Amino acid sequence: MPDWLTLYYNEPIEIVGGKGCRVVDASGKSYLDFFAGILTNMIGYDVPEVREAVERQLATGVVHTSTVYLLRGQIELAEKIARLSGIEDAKVFFTNSGTEANEAALLLATYARRSDQVLAMRQSYHGRSFGTAGVTGNRSWRNNSLSPLNVHFLHGTDRHLPQFRGMSDAEYIAACVEDLRHVLATAAGGDVAALIAEPVQGVGGFTMAPDGLFAAYKEVLDAEGILFVSDEVQTGWGRTGSAFFGIRNHGVTPDMMTFAKGLGNGFAVGGVVARGDLMDAPHATGLSTFGGNPVSMAAANATLDYVLDHDLQANAARTGALIIDGLREAAPRLPIVGDVRGKGLMFAVELIDPATGAPSPELAAAFMEESRKAGLLVGKGGLHGNVLRMAPPLTLTTEEAAEGLGIVVAALETVNAQVAP
Secondary structure, three states: OOOOOOOOOOOOOOEEEEEEOEEEEOOOOEEEEOOHHHHOOOOOEOOHHHHHHHHHHHHOOOOOOOOOOOOHHHHHHHHHHHHHHOOOOEEEEEEOOHHHHHHHHHHHHHHHHOOOEEEEEOOOOOOOOHHHHHOOOOHHHOOOOOOOOEEEEEOOOOOOOOOOOOOOHHHHHHHHHHHHHHHHHHOOOOOOOEEEEOOEOOOOOOOEOOOOHHHHHHHHHHHHOOEEEEEOOOOOOOOOOOOOOHHHHHOOOOOEEEEOHHHHOOOOOEEEEEEHHHHHOOOOOOOOOOOOOHHHHHHHHHHHHHHHHOOHHHHHHHHHHHHHHHHHHHHHHOOOEEEEEEOOOOEEEEEEOOOOOOEOHHHHHHHHHHHHHOOEEOEEEOOOOOEEEEOOOOOOOHHHHHHHHHHHHHHHHHHHHHHOO
């Protein structure tokens, strides 16, 4: 395995079992899971409805055919996603991952606009392939400056910078829109293909633009004919609590949305939902050998039905508010906490050196070890690796939310005491 495949914890764990929102490692230790396989086990572990749907498909003896044959599960799922998207005359193409979904969206956008110019957000992450790395605005995840795209990066999630610090939402949005206009007038050379953006930046440490920024951006984009791609790989399916797709928090219906991760509840699935004219436009023949395979489609259909039938968006709003409010209440007495942010079951704590205010990846690493010992799994992220990002399954109960909050606060207190003067 390559050296750059990193593992969490000083003594990495192997997860061998799971039920609901809890997992068990090879030593038999149980954990409450607040990271869910990087937001992928969206409705938890060992969900009967998903397991039984997969078992029914396996029982047919057909686990793969490819898209050169009709796939009933694909059509059924595409109809649901197209309806939920709100995109006019929507069509869906299935892939294996978020990276591949974003590649497909970039291909559609550059084809439609006959341009290699793309706008993206600073601190963003859109995948590990050649094209998606090019629109990733985080040096830690880019191996070189080479790209098939001509990319210009925008402000929108960087209010910590001196020129924006202290601005109200309205003032910051106005400044960012003027910057967009300036980029189009100076750096861009004519027909820009698209803006691709995450409503909440995943790898970026759950940083997010203030609600309404992308609506203001879209006014400028529409005037120029520039397409808007919302990367919903982490924010889709009700996770933010306040909207079924993250971009709806801005009052925007994009031209395309990409999705992956949680939709299959652990099975590999991704895709693009786009306006029909954009999806149908490319002249070359296309297919996907593994994308939208029968087993993944069985899991994804069952997962999406479960989310809708159990109104998990409302549960994300309810349990997420309990945790975020609790973290914000604790933050003032913990000098190592630089920020608490989030929406629904997508929240983060940024850790800083209490003496200097500088980002502290060392304290984040210390927290990871403390929370693991206490039986809680969380993730890391942020531009400097100092952000604790958490996104439990959408099935999290209020009791589990309170339990997890208690562990997080206790671990923060322990780490804070270690550096207190």
